[in-house]
Amino acid sequence: MDATITLIVNGKEKTVITDPRRPLLDVLREDLHLTGAKYGCGEGRCGACTVLMDGRRALSCDTPVAKADKKKITTIEGLADGDCLHPVQQAFLDEGAIQCGYCTPGMILTAVALLKDNPQPSDEQIVEWMNGNICRCNGYPKILKAIRRAAAQISEVKKL
């Protein structure tokens, strides 16, 4: 039986009538054509599908869309403020922390969720938090540098 689900995606209300068991990832990608969140494993073990749900990280491949009803969803497409990139996006560019880039949206959103709660994480805290996200190009060293850079930048902005 289909259900009516309302999602507030990147600030806009979207209503879909669909099977409530479908993964949020499928609904974002196939119904709303927001393909920034990626399929990597389908079991919540690689982080490629990460989105923010009410500001917290959520693995959208492992989240039935019914659980996202009336929730605020931020996908990578909604992270920048117009042409102005989020500091984490900018830091990934500045550090060249991209190889194939398929894990990048998930990495960025996972880091955004971390820095929101803990703007000055230690290296151990970054590693612990990010450990659910896989990069098969194994670009971890530059991703870590990018997150440190973003953290430093966010702290600096807050000081001003």
Place this chain on the structure above:
Amino acid sequence: MIDDTLTKEMLASKCFEPNEELSSKIKLSRRTFVQMLGTGLLITVTQGVSLGQRVRSRSRQSITVAARLHINQDGTITVMTGKVEEGQGPRAQLTQAAAEELRVRVDQIRLVMADTDLVPDDGITAGSRTTPYTVPAVRRGAATARELLARLAAKQWKADISALNVHNGTITNWTTKQTITYADLAKSSDIAEAFKQTIPSDVTLTPVNQWEALGTSVPRPNSRDIVTGAHRYPSDIVRPNMLYGRILRPPSYGARLESIDLSEAEAMKDVVVVRDEQFVGCAAPSSFRAAQALKAVAKTASWKTISHPSSKDIFSYLKEHARKGGRSRPRTRGSVDKGLADASKVLSETYEVAYIQHTPMEPRAAVAEWKDGKLTVWVGVDWPQRAQRDLARTFQISTEQVRAVVPDMGGGFGGKHSAEAAEEAARLAKAAGRPVAVHWTRAEEFTWAYFRPAAVIECKGGLDAKGSLIAWDFTNINAGGAAIDTPYNIANTRILSARSNSPLRQGPYRCLAATANNFARESFMDELAKAAGADPLAFRLAHLDNPRIRTVLETVARHFDWPARRNKVTPELGVGLACGTEKNSVVAACVEVGIDRRKGEIKVHQVCEAFECGPIQNPANLLSQVQGCIIMGLGGALREEMQFENGKILNASFASYLVPRFKDVPKIDVHLINKTDMPSAGGGETPIIAIAPAIANAVFAATGIRIRSMPIRSALLKRL
């Protein structure tokens, strides 16, 4: 070079064998395609020219300047290449190559990659070939274009070409101070005529010491689209009215479908079900619905299964099925039998390497669309022209009726040479009369893609009374011949790559058999050093003439402080080193590992690696490649292995197949050596080959236990 034998074996599955005979029979068409690109750029590509290139003649390109690049009237330049971007940096590097020789900024270059309607065939993106072959091919095309443009300016000005200088896309006559831009010249009709010229093979290229674009850390040109989610990967492509497809897979390797009832799925609304002998697939408006339909047919399927060896017995199986003779005759030097007979000490050991998988972040994905008898596919694959030929043969249409487009894709590492998803999507799309996307699941990728070959490697070495290595007998069963020759100076050698009967579908992987061969060789060198009573570094240097390997080895030993740290080894803390060469690049690594005997845990604390691949074309990207190889190498060295039984993969998920994560990343020191007196070699593969043996050697230094099996961790656990 990639192991073509393996590639062919791998591709010999029924739908994807190479078909050079068929391709060469197709009469080359001189029909000219006119394509609109991007913001109204008009590009003319003579299809026959790019079709004219075959695998063997790739390095002797005979395409026209027009097939390689186009000067746009807005001053930008469109450059075309058959190479694909899967994360290793060809998009930046080929952009730099064109900018270098055209004397323009990199942001003036727009690189069109991997679209069979638009680009020349530059061969497969594999084997570290982009740097030594495609970069020079693009540079020759760009340098020829620059020369032709300068000649046009000289003609207009009635000036001597030697009086002209080209900078930033502007040609200046130093005598008269006249200037003209490429964009202005692009408006003349002479340019189209001039660009019909074939690119000569002997064009003078800019010497390394004058490089402006090459040699700099140019970021990937489309990286902003990556961080905003705007880039469309193969699995992100959506076509109007598109369906999502799922394919029925056998329950085990070799199982044949005997009967199936499609009726329940066929009765589902908006669902298309296709059966063509062993092929069964469902397409529906959502992938969830397609999966439901597939489930409905799968439960009715009856299969005839066959027996299949298990990973527990794989090494004895490969050994029993080793095939000698024929093409796999050994390469010999001196007499290995005499050398072994003369030796005062002989060591004989066998090494094993498990099957592993590439597991690129993006599993195989494709969209297929049929329109007016023409098939267009968007697919993640390493060679668009081969996908085009294979699809043409499968559907019995001409190659001109197939267009294969490869959007920049989510990783490959040698694992995406075959375009199965495109064929599956095309079958479903043909039946549905609508575009269909097929996205493999992770479990499908783990099971039905191909694997890096397992290996059994038998080594014999003989030392004379002075501790010099005088005999070397080395046989790799199943994995292949990459980097199988020893770089060490040994008077008597016999080296053999023997084939076997691989129970798993196997194919290329980052550096292929070089990892297996280097693991065995560099581990065995340590064993021989020990037998000779020598330090592992000194023993290697004593047998090493190759100045490039000596340099990386000495460099890494110096940075790591090898002698001092070797003296500080404890049962819980080991250091090891290894070196090697492959694909015309050289590498050496020192590692420190910590051993937790109680937990059987190996923790790699530090990897220090020196790497040299000639003149560095993009330092930041090369660093990414080396770091990536080191960490990817840790996975295969320590934990990754395919487990299988009764034709089923037992660990087809990231929960049970453990790839490196953030927590596994050690302290990494990379030392890139910029050697400018030779042509550049590729750098995206060879840095992986020193990791596993360096770790095995470090484990031995700490524990006295010699692990002769990859992955090392599970082998060590059994012996602690």
